Amino acid sequence: MKKLLTYGLILCSTLSFGWGQTGHRVVGEVAYRHMTPAAKERVLAILEGESPAMVSTWMDFIKSDSEWDHMRAWHYVTIPDSCSYEEIGAPEEGDAYTAINRIIREIQSGEFEGWTEAEALKSLIHLVGDVHQPLHVGNGEDRGGNDVKVKWFGKSSNLHRVWDTELIDGQQLSYTEYADWIDVASPDQISKWQADEIMVWLNESKAMRESVYDIDDPDRMGYRYNFDHIDEVNERLLQAGIRLAGILNELYG
Numbered sequence: 001m002k003k004l005l006t007y008g009l010i011l012c013s014t015l016s017f018g019w020g021q022t023g024h025r026v027v028g029e030v031a032y033r034h035m036t037p038a039a040k041e042r043v044l045a046i047l048e049g050e051s052p053a054m055v056s057t058w059m060d061f062i063k064s065d066s067e068w069d070h071m072r073a074w075h076y077v078t079i080p081d082s083c084s085y086e087e088i089g090a091p092e093e094g095d096a097y098t099a100i101n102r103i104i105r106e107i108q109s110g111e112f113e114g115w116t117e118a119e120a121l122k123s124l125i126h127l128v129g130d131v132h133q134p135l136h137v138g139n140g141e142d143r144g145g146n147d148v149k150v151k152w153f154g155k156s157s158n159l160h161r162v163w164d165t166e167l168i169d170g171q172q173l174s175y176t177e178y179a180d181w182i183d184v185a186s187p188d189q190i191s192k193w194q195a196d197e198i199m200v201w202l203n204e205s206k207a208m209r210e211s212v213y214d215i216d217d218p219d220r221m222g223y224r225y226n227f228d229h230i231d232e233v234n235e236r237l238l239q240a241g242i243r244l245a246g247i248l249n250e251l252y253g
Contacts, residue, residue: 018130020165025175028053030241039253132240137205194246
């Protein structure tokens with residue numbers, strides 16, 4: 001019980017998650033709906049019956065354990081406004097881009113360094129979601145919007161938390177209801193999104209930042225910001241789920 005309470009406090013207090021619990025589960029649920037029967041069977045076997053939706057928050061859950069501290073930098077990518085990822089390269093401690101590529105290589109080879117296939121798979125599910133949250137491709141100046149203090153419907157928050165959690169939870173839907181709402185991609189969209197390289201995902205998030213930071217009054221954020229941005233949120237969740245399904249189908253289908 002003490003361990004569960006500790007995990008709960010950390011989950012509630014941290015402001016650096018990429019999507020909140022609902023958002024990550026939406027990505028996992030959308031992915032599962034677009035996986036082949038063979039991929040579903042193998043993934044569920046590796047995850048010992050847990051769904052992609054329910055393991056999608058594992059990487060945030062383990063932040064309470066110092067054994068996994070080396071993975072903290074994997075949740076995000078930094079690309080300043082004035083340059084490209086190719087120009088700055090990956091930091092020594094790694095980032096989401098290098099982590100996703102590493103996990104794919106390890107699953108393909110069947111050789112896992114310092115963890116199990118289940119742990120690697122849980123991390124892949126999480127990180128594909130993370131990089132579709134535009135503030136997890138940060139500018140390097142404000143901790144992915146965590147330092148941008150705002151009032152969301154009158155309550156103190158920050159821009160990162162608004163995108164991680166507030167916009168999604170404000171729709172008052174379960175993760176399955178949310179997936180029902182947004183899972184409307186056409187076959188052409190699915191084919192295009194799944195064909196895109198990972199760097200395309202990062203550049204899409206970077207390109208969205210101008211819109212994300214367009215705030216009329218940081219002390220009065222609410223209905224208007226939701227109206228202006230909920231379609232963007234939903235598209236990123238859907239793209240993440242569709243692309244995750246494409247990767248899992250290639251690896252396990």
